[in-house]
Amino acid sequence: MPNITIYWFRNDLRLLDNPAFLKASTESDILLPLFYHPNNDLIYKSVKRVGIHRQVFLKQALNELKTSLKSLNSDLIEIQGNIFDQIKKIADVIGATKIFFEKIIAPEELEQESLIRNLGIPVETFWQSTMIDLSELPFEPQNMPDIFTEFRKHIESKKIQTKMWVPSPSKLPPLPSKRFKSATNNIFLEEIKNEKSSFPYLENQFLGGEKSALAHIENYLLKKLPHSYKETRNQLLGIDFSTKFSPWLSIGCISAKYIAAKLKEFEDQFGANESSYWIWFELLWRDYFRFLHFKYGKNLYIKNGLNKNPININHNEDKFETWVNGRTGNQLIDAGMRELFLTGYLSNRMRQIVASYLIYDLECDWRKGAQWFESQLVDYDVYSNHGNWLYIAGNGTDPRGGRRFNTTKQNLEHDPNNAYKNLWLN
Ligand SMILES: Cc1cc2nc3c(=O)[nH]c(=O)nc-3n(C[C@H](O)[C@H](O)[C@H](O)COP(=O)(O)OP(=O)(O)OC[C@H]3O[C@@H](n4cnc5c(N)ncnc54)[C@H](O)[C@@H]3O)c2cc1C
Known part of the structure; x- marks a missing residue:
């Protein structure tokens, strides 16, 4: 009997470094992606x-994946639907x-996975x-240390x-033979009209898809930006102050493993420093929020x-609405919320500041903030978004019980000349 398989792409919209898709492709006689x-x-x-x-970025990534699959006669x-x-x-x-x-x-x-399992067809995840x-962790993921520093030390030691x-x-x-088209003919797919991504705001748009992801990392390394990452990562304005890997990582146009391998190559060739290490360190935060799900679900x-x-x-819904609309009266917060709405991106520092403001100054429910980020962020990632919101709200694993950011202090440190506020408020 031939192996007739379905490969369900989720947040892994790539061909390079996709072990699951590679295995499906080698073990199938007929394959439907x-x-x-x-x-x-x-x-x-x-x-x-x-x-x-996110709709636009995702659409671009799907179009590109489709083209790549077609070039391999697939x-x-x-x-959409149930x-x-x-x-x-x-x-x-x-x-x-x-x-x-x-x-x-x-x-x-x-839940989606359990519905698929209910089909009664063998599943491999x-x-x-x-x-x-997972196999390299020095502990069962269910027993991982709660505190990030301990987790990191285990990995490093x-x-x-x-x-x-x-x-x-x-x-x-x-x-499969053309007959499968009849099963997909009546599936309603929402049209995405605006095909132009507004991320980032300064330069030519970044496009969703594997090719753009690979070109972006190539370019980032060519400019030798890993050598200055740690000094610039808390800035608010521009492109090069942080890696901007997140939109592609979030839907899997590139894998974290591939990025780590490229960084290692860079360090071997041009030397490692604290900054280049710090990108790895931040990617480890990403892993940490993922592994925590095995423990706490x-x-x-x-x-x-x-x-x-x-x-x-x-x-309070009224207070929440001022935050969402960038009309709280606090200029730094309002600038951040407008940047998010207009571009789908916010620096890590601004994400922390606006999240803290919603939770501690406006006393709103962190889950509403997380939901707003989910809809607005071009790089929304369920693990990183929930993990960071919980952390700031003090409802996660932060040993300090939450992080409150003082906006006056943050203004002085990160936007002393008002360049950021002027850009988004005027
Ligand atoms: C409230 C809040 C919500 C967030 N929601 C998301 C989200 O939905 N999706 C998302 O990818 N990141 C999220 N982050 C983490 C972080 O802000 C972004 O990953 C980062 O700003 C993306 O820009 P970059 O790629 O230039 O990051 P860089 O600073 O260049 O970091 C390199 C990579 O490391 C990872 N990383 C960096 N910081 C973190 C972090 N704090 N937690 C987890 N991973 C990290 C990301 O994959 C990032 O691409 C959130 C942070 C906060 C405070």
Whole structure:
């Protein structure tokens, strides 16, 4: 009996260093690659869960992936609606014998996985979104240290190296016979009209997709920016002060492992310093928020998170609305919220400042802030977004019990000449 498989692309929209897709392609006689769009519901007034910045970036990435798959005589089918019904219809028509996909252990993504498992077709999932492999962790992920510094020290003391990345498949199995098209014909896909991404605001737009991701990292290294990253990473304005890897990482146009390998090559060739190490250090934060999900799962998504002594919150919609609209009256906050709305991006420092302001100054529910970020950020990543919001709210694993940022102090340190505020407020 032939192996007729479905590969479900999730946040791994790439061919290079995609071990799951490589395995699916080598083990299948017939292979159907597909992507599922969850319904894009309204989350706040007329604002959708996936806002325009992410829609556009995602669309570009999907178009590029489709082109790459077509060049290997395959294709990418996009579906929307009820995931169980849609995949069942397709699996029945093609006689699928197995479904492969990347594992994502956030609550909604796990629910999707269990629906797919209910189809009764064998499923194979892969953990492949971290820089450090699960198998290399010096502890079971369920027992990982709560505190980031301890986690990092474990990794560093065991001298754990990032594994080598895997190549793109050089050829792909054929698609199922044309009959599968009938199962996907009536699938409604929302049109994305605005094809121009506004991220970043200063230069030619960055495009979603694997090619742009690879070109971006190449360019970043060519400019030798890793050597100055630590000194510039807290700036607010411009492109080169931080890596800007996040939009591509969030939907997997590039893997964290590949970035780590390229950084290592850079260090071997041009020398390592504290700054180049610091990019690895930040990518390890990304891994940390992912691995924490193995330990705490859904508890990270409830109002008080892991906090046994939470502060009382009186969420106020009017105050929340001033924050969302960049009309709180605090100029730094308002500048940040407008930058986010207009471009889909905010520096890490501004994310911390506006999140702290919503939680501690406006006394609003952190989950509403996290939801707003989800809709606006071009680089929304479920693990990093929830992890960082919880951390600032003091409902995660921060040993200091939360981070409050004083906006007067932050103004003096990061925008003393008002350049940032002037750009976004005028
Ligand atoms: C409230 C809040 C919400 C956030 N939401 C997201 C999100 O949805 N998606 C997202 O990718 N990042 C999120 N971050 C983390 C961080 O702000 C962004 O990753 C970073 O600003 C992206 O820009 P960059 O690629 O230039 O980062 P760089 O400073 O160049 O860092 C390099 C890479 O390291 C990782 N990284 C850096 N800082 C963090 C961090 N604090 N936590 C996890 N990973 C990190 C990212 O993958 C980033 O691309 C959030 C931070 C805060 C405070």
